[in-house]
Amino acid sequence: xxxxxQTFRHDSSGGIHSVPSHERRPVLELKGAERYYGETVAxxxxxxxxxxxxxxxxxGPSGCxxxxxxxxxxxxxxPTAGSVLFNGRPVTPETVHAIRRKIGYVVQEGGLFPxxxxxxxxxxxxxxxxxxxxxxxxxLNNLLQLVGMTSDHLARYPSRLSGGQRQRVSxxxxxxxxxxxxxxxxxxxxxxxxxxxxxxxxxxxIFRKLQKTVIVVTHDMAEAAFLGDTIVLLKSGRVVQHSTMxxxxxxxxxxxxxxxxxxxxAVPQPEIV
Amino acid sequence: MSRRSASLYISxxxxxxLVTEGSxxxxxxxxxxxxxxxxxxxxxxxxxxxxxxxxxHRPELGGTRILWDxxxxxxxxxxxxxxxxxxxxxxxxxxxxxxQLPEVLAGYNLLVSPELGFxxxxxxxxxxxxxxELDINTVTDxxxxxxxxxxxxNEFLDREDGWPSLQAAYGLPHTFVRGMDNDLAYRGVDAGxxxxxxxxxxxAEIREYDLVSLKDDLEHFPEYQAVYVYREDLAMKHPRVPxxxxxxxxxxxxxxxxxxxxxxxxxxVQETAIAADFVSNHLELSVPIVAQTESAVTRLLRYTKExxxxxxxxxxAAVFVSVPLGIMAAKLPRAGGLILGTVGVIxxxxxxxxxxxxxxxxxxxxxxxxxxxxxxxxxxxxxNTHAGLLSxxxxxxxxxxxxxxxxxxxxxxxxxxxxxxxIVAGIQTSAILNVGTATLGALIGAGGYGQPILTGIxxxxxxxxxxxxxxxxxxxxAVQVGFSRIERRVMAHELG
Numbered sequence: 001x002x003x004x005x006q007t008f009r010h011d012s013s014g015g016i017h018s019v020p021s022h023e024r025r026p027v028l029e030l031k032g033a034e035r036y037y038g039e040t041v042a043x044x045x046x047x048x049x050x051x052x053x054x055x056x057x058x059x060g061p062s063g064c065x066x067x068x069x070x071x072x073x074x075x076x077x078x079p080t081a082g083s084v085l086f087n088g089r090p091v092t093p094e095t096v097h098a099i100r101r102k103i104g105y106v107v108q109e110g111g112l113f114p115x116x117x118x119x120x121x122x123x124x125x126x127x128x129x130x131x132x133x134x135x136x137x138x139x140l141n142n143l144l145q146l147v148g149m150t151s152d153h154l155a156r157y158p159s160r161l162s163g164g165q166r167q168r169v170s171x172x173x174x175x176x177x178x179x180x181x182x183x184x185x186x187x188x189x190x191x192x193x194x195x196x197x198x199x200x201x202x203x204x205x206i207f208r209k210l211q212k213t214v215i216v217v218t219h220d221m222a223e224a225a226f227l228g229d230t231i232v233l234l235k236s237g238r239v240v241q242h243s244t245m246x247x248x249x250x251x252x253x254x255x256x257x258x259x260x261x262x263x264x265x266a267v268p269q270p271e272i273v
Numbered sequence: 274m275s276r277r278s279a280s281l282y283i284s285x286x287x288x289x290x291l292v293t294e295g296s297x298x299x300x301x302x303x304x305x306x307x308x309x310x311x312x313x314x315x316x317x318x319x320x321x322x323x324x325x326x327x328x329x330h331r332p333e334l335g336g337t338r339i340l341w342d343x344x345x346x347x348x349x350x351x352x353x354x355x356x357x358x359x360x361x362x363x364x365x366x367x368x369x370x371x372x373q374l375p376e377v378l379a380g381y382n383l384l385v386s387p388e389l390g391f392x393x394x395x396x397x398x399x400x401x402x403x404x405x406e407l408d409i410n411t412v413t414d415x416x417x418x419x420x421x422x423x424x425x426x427n428e429f430l431d432r433e434d435g436w437p438s439l440q441a442a443y444g445l446p447h448t449f450v451r452g453m454d455n456d457l458a459y460r461g462v463d464a465g466x467x468x469x470x471x472x473x474x475x476x477a478e479i480r481e482y483d484l485v486s487l488k489d490d491l492e493h494f495p496e497y498q499a500v501y502v503y504r505e506d507l508a509m510k511h512p513r514v515p516x517x518x519x520x521x522x523x524x525x526x527x528x529x530x531x532x533x534x535x536x537x538x539x540x541x542v543q544e545t546a547i548a549a550d551f552v553s554n555h556l557e558l559s560v561p562i563v564a565q566t567e568s569a570v571t572r573l574l575r576y577t578k579e580x581x582x583x584x585x586x587x588x589x590a591a592v593f594v595s596v597p598l599g600i601m602a603a604k605l606p607r608a609g610g611l612i613l614g615t616v617g618v619i620x621x622x623x624x625x626x627x628x629x630x631x632x633x634x635x636x637x638x639x640x641x642x643x644x645x646x647x648x649x650x651x652x653x654x655x656x657n658t659h660a661g662l663l664s665x666x667x668x669x670x671x672x673x674x675x676x677x678x679x680x681x682x683x684x685x686x687x688x689x690x691x692x693x694x695x696i697v698a699g700i701q702t703s704a705i706l707n708v709g710t711a712t713l714g715a716l717i718g719a720g721g722y723g724q725p726i727l728t729g730i731x732x733x734x735x736x737x738x739x740x741x742x743x744x745x746x747x748x749x750x751a752v753q754v755g756f757s758r759i760e761r762r763v764m765a766h767e768l769g
Contacts, residue, residue, distance in 0.1 A: 074675050100677030111672030115690045124686070125676050173676075183675075 032082035057228030104174030303349030315548030361434030387522030398472035424467035591650030599658020642714030657699025661692030
């Protein structure tokens with residue numbers, strides 16, 4: 001199986017990668033990037049190009065390497081071998097700080113700092129960079145409208161916000177510097193189903209409005225299909241298929257793709273093209 | 274690093290302010306931590322003053338080792354000691370007889386005064402009642418009663434010329450042998466919780482508790498003639514000193530010493546008044562009596578000030594050093610083990626030993642006590658800083674990193690505030706421990722609430738003990754309450 005997947009990945013660069021990547025230049029690229037934790041392989045050597053302005057969903061079973069891949073892209077960890085390119089430039093210890101400001105990052109629980117109000121969380125980096133209060137407030141109001149919150153919410157500490165509100169604030173923080181890329185690590189994983197359903201709608205609306213490059217990690221196939229223009233399916237540290245949902249259904253790279261799709265209770269929704 | 278040395282300098286500086294009193298001409302008399310020695314210290318001070326010299330007395334500095342070290346270090350110029358103690362303990366192996374003493378002491382640049390006239394030797398003491406009941410008159414008689422309970426002063430129990438040699442000389446078979454404070458031992462004998470204790474032959478308690486000294490029928494104990502030991506340079510600076518001390522020679526016999534001791538211990542007269550009275554009436558020297566009566570409130574304020582300075586300076590220095598060390602331990606896992614291990618080992622050094630180690634380096638008084646308290650304060654703060662930083666949720670650390678904030682900003686704006694509760698708790702632990710440990714500072718002349726406790730134990734004066742113990746407890750409580758408030762403020766975000 002492993003052998004087959006690897007073979008598939010190597011000779012599939014043309015055929016199965018049905019995303020018309022020539023239309024948009026890649027914002028983020030993995031070039032033979034691999035990552036070990038001690039003796040354990042989290043990600044085998046991987047080539048992957050993320051198209052600009054699209055939403056890409058990373059999905060796969062637990063331990064498949066999707067979070068590792070996201071952390072590599074965010075520059076939070078470095079590849080054991082190979083490289084990560086951001087806008088064509090390699091991410092190195094020298095460039096990583098500048099690049100991080102071009103990347104918005106949201107973790108599962110939101111990662112809001114509990115000792116700061118929501119407003120302080122959102123404006124932290126801008127204040128650190130010495131922005132004036134005027135632009136800060138303008139940007140803040142802008143983002144409030146985008147995520148549908150009020151300034152009343154911003155005066156609160158994170159512990160006084162609901163899970164959904166925390167994720168909205170976290171999104172505001174990630175978007176504050178108007179990054180080129182937005183990375184989300186299971187942003188809705190900790191929310192209950194109703195809120196999750198509404199937030200999925202909202203997120204997709206926001207992503208479409210912003211026209212940003214978004215990479216979202218999820219373990220829910222329905223969510224991946226709903227949010228992602230393209231989907232990257234991983235298994236055991238390797239990319240199994242990188243394509244649209246439609247192609248996954250029509251042209252599964254191997255039986256695992258079909259098995260993974262079948263294992264989802266939620267069927268793909270009609271609006272997915 | 275510069276912060277660390279700065280804080281050490283601060284503690285040394287403040288400590289120096291506490292210790293340095295008077296001019297270079299000032300003669301500093303020291304005394305051990307028991308009444309007779311305190312009285313002898315006062316007597317020497319008044320004798321010098323009567324001759325027009327500037328003299329001050331630093332009373333109850335601790336045991337023989339502390340006085341000896343302080344004398345060699347020049348922190349004190351003179352103190353009263355006993356020939357037996359010097360020969361059998363301090364200079365054991367270097368000197369055999371009293372006759373050799375001046376020569377051997379000269380090797381340390383020290384001089385010895387003529388004997389004062391009394392022999393304060395060790396004796397085995399029992400209550401008159403119990404001794405009669407068991408028909409015990411001599412130390413040899415003790416062998417007939419191997420089940421007797423023996424409670425000795427710690428010094429007697431440990432020193433060469435004390436219990437080990439007595440036991441060997443008489444072949445004493447007793448198994449119940451405990452070390453305790455000398456004054457507690459007297460009360461133990463009185464209360465019947467122990468049967469035999471070591472006595473000083475001039476102790477006021479012999480009368481107070483109606484004790485008898487058992488006859489040293491094998492003449493085991495050496496002579497403990499009281500003398501003053503002083504620095505050669507004292508005699509050079511003040512050529513009159515040897516003459517003044519010669520005047521004191523032979524002026525106090527055993528009877529008189531017991532009387533002077535009893536005045537302090539039984540009648541509750543202050544040592545300074547007893548000594549002034551003795552010097553003016555029996556030596557017929559005119560003592561420039563300075564009314565030294567300090568009101569209870571002023572005294573309490575002085576103790577409080579001394580105690581607070583000890584605690585605050587050491588704690589502040591410890592915070593400046595420990596928080597960076599804790600951060601290093603958390604950020605550099607390899608250094609972390611070493612740092613935590615080192616402060617852990619420091620913490621296990623017994624406090625009295627640490628204090629004594631400090632004397633050759635820092636002398637007596639505030640500085641060694643502050644350094645010792647500083648060293649003990651490290652562990653709780655380093656540990657809690659380390660633990661606090663490591664217990665921050667990984668996704669918060671990751672979020673801070675992903676925001677592109679530089680290391681120092683992450684540390685000061687995110688990580689330290691998140692670890693603040695743990696760090697404050699560590700500081701609180703150190704502060705409370707310090708309030709308690711600082712009472713030991715009195716043993717090396719650092720003052721504070723330990724002073725009345727020490728004097729109170731020596732004089733068996735419970736109210737005096739409480740004058741130190743109660744404020745110390747109140748201070749510990751205040752520290753607790755104060756820190757709880759700080760903690761509530763630090764944790765305001767949890768309340769929304």
